[in-house]
Amino acid sequence: MTERLSDLLLSPAEMAAVDAAAAESGMDSFGLMARAGAAVAASFLRFYPGAVRAVVLCGPGNNGGDGYIAARCLEETGINVAVFHLGDPEALKGDAARARLEWAGSSTPLAECEPRQGDVIIDAIFGAGLSRDVGEVVADVIGKVAGASLPVLAIDLPSGIDGRTGSVLGAAFRADRTVTFMTRKPGHLLLPGREYSGNVEVFDIGIPARIIRSKVVNRLAENRPERWIGSLLPPEQETHKYKRGHLAVFSGEAGKTGAARMSAMAGLKAGAGLVTIASPTEALAENAGHLTAIMLHEVDDEAALELWLEDKRLQTFVLGPGFGAGEKARRFVAALRDRHLVLDADGISSFRENPEELFALFADGPPRLVLTPHEGEFGRLFPDIAGDETKGKVDKARAAAKRANAAIIYKGADTVIASPDGRALINTNAPVWLATAGSGDVLAGIVGAVMAQGAPAFEAAAAGVYLHGEAGMRAGKGLTAEDVVSQVLPP
Known part of the structure; x- marks a missing residue:
């Protein structure tokens, strides 16, 4: 029996290899990012229709790029959107830089983020690839969001969770929902990552199954x-x-x-x-x-x-x-x-x-x-x-x-x-x-x-x-x- 892709658990390194192989095969990598960001926006609209404001926290890599796409999609539907960035957004490269340009709106340094009641947080800071403790600025925002008891929609994996081990790297968002793409990561199932991820949705953004299976080396899955x-x-x-x-x-x-x-x-x-x-x-x-x-x-x-x-x-x-x-x-x-x-x-x-x-x-x-x-x-x-x-x-x-x-x-x-x-x-x-x-x-x-x-x-x-x-x-x-x-x- 061939398992569904959504039943596989790919490590962050394996998923990075999948992304690289998809690009090398001639797939439009920005098109994949656009579908990912749109999936996040769709999840937001489905589960948080009463949100006063979507607060999108964008990191310095492709996870941030997904966030910029989600911000653009949400604004186009009439949602009040505020974007905060970590690092210098002018330093973004490749697809993430293009995603920011397509957002076209303003963004504010993450350190200035002051969440308020009615906000729903979209966490697009790090995703699954983080392997070191989050910095002081991110930890401070995580604390503010937790203190305000605001709902969090995480992209890929809550920032601060190690995608390989599920451990907390200094501090981490506790998401109500997590949107990930093609497959889950071990950190979605291992504790405490499982508790921090909330309800996990796996979206198919169009990477062929043959590419994904070709990069699986860890032979890890959910026990089904x-x-x-x-x-x-x-x-x-x-x-x-x-x-x-x-x-x-x-x-x-x-x-x-x-x-x-x-x-x-x-x-x-x-x-x-x-x-x-x-x-x-x-x-x-x-x-x-x-x-x-x-x-x-x-x-x-x-x-x-x-x-x-x-x-x-x-x-x-x-x-x-x-x-x-x-x-x-x-x-x-x-x-x-x-x-x-x-x-x-x-x-x-x-x-x-x-x-x-x-x-x-x-x-x-x-x-x-x-x-x-x-x-x-x-x-x-x-x-x-x-x-x-x-x-x-x-x-x-x-x-x-x-x-x-x-x-x-x-x-x-x-x-x-x-x-x-x-x-x-x-x-x-x-x-x-x-x-x-x-x-x-x-x-x-x-x-x-x-x-x-x-x-x-x-x-x-x-x-x-x-x-x-x-x-x-x-x-x-x-x-x-x-x-x-x-x-x-x-x-």
Whole structure:
């Protein structure tokens, strides 16, 4: 399935390469700018019909050029327009200079901007290409606009947001709406950029899809079903439980068994044909008292696990929820080195002192390990990567995936899923109320179930994260982890 251009996420560098390639192909670059500015004006007229004044803040580059075009279009419709410029407008070059000339109206230095009630701000200062902190003049205007609680319509990306990482560069506008062109940028989805961008509209200004696709090198997109659905085995009329996979989830000791049961039930609801809880002897009765459709198997130590693993139908495991961190977990993971494993929570923490021990176990062959770290766990497994301030969340997840030869689910409100081969997805469908105790245990079970049904590690991770988000949406505000389990559906 070919993804829509609007589903792609191009970095600022990739988009700059697209613009250059479009110009080299003979396309009228000013015509593209004119369509972009007109799209901004159209959005303004559609969503802010009651505005007293359009205040257009124009920067020293092509983003400013889009702003001048928007100002001209709005003035032609009778809107009261005021334009403020950053830097010397006489120094503008190329299309931006032509756009300013076509505006024909006056402009005032940005430092003199005094927003007032009834204004709608059009932010055309920097866009997605900014890579340094905004200067004092811009920061001051951002503060004035925020203080007046005025609506902001941003062009491309709110000024002050890093288009690659979504981070705030000193200060940034909080836009109600953002108009971008052809594709979104990572900064539209990564936090805090997602919150600063507001509602994002993607306008097609006429750059051919072949040019855009030719410049995509980062292999980054939003996590949507079309990214992984083709890797899942379709349901068949003639099937049985083993064809749908056998998922095994390791339980913790007595008194710490609930997390494993939630994970197991999530796996069953996500479509695994069989789910078994591997339980220590002391917890058998506790687990048995709560299980019906889920099976139970006694596993106390590494020897018992090795014996159980003689059944080659057992290929996929979840270890971590409520298991306890320590030597036992490390021994069990070593025994599972040739199987498919979702390592979560205590399983991850068990390797905090020597992450390389874990990576060595799964270093060979196609990825068969899925790691599900939150921010703290990620920092313990990959301290140097986590501490690299030059990397954004996507960069960090990719580096970690490559080092571990694993699919990484770097959890958070903007969860990133990464593969050792460089593919990465940003998830957007998880509601904020999904951040509750036990939610991660449910996620691990869903991922395990999808992998048990034959999906590769990366696709299983991506599908699991998406299905988890959908379950959270169905469960609604005030949910508990048990509520999420009840709303899990197979892919």
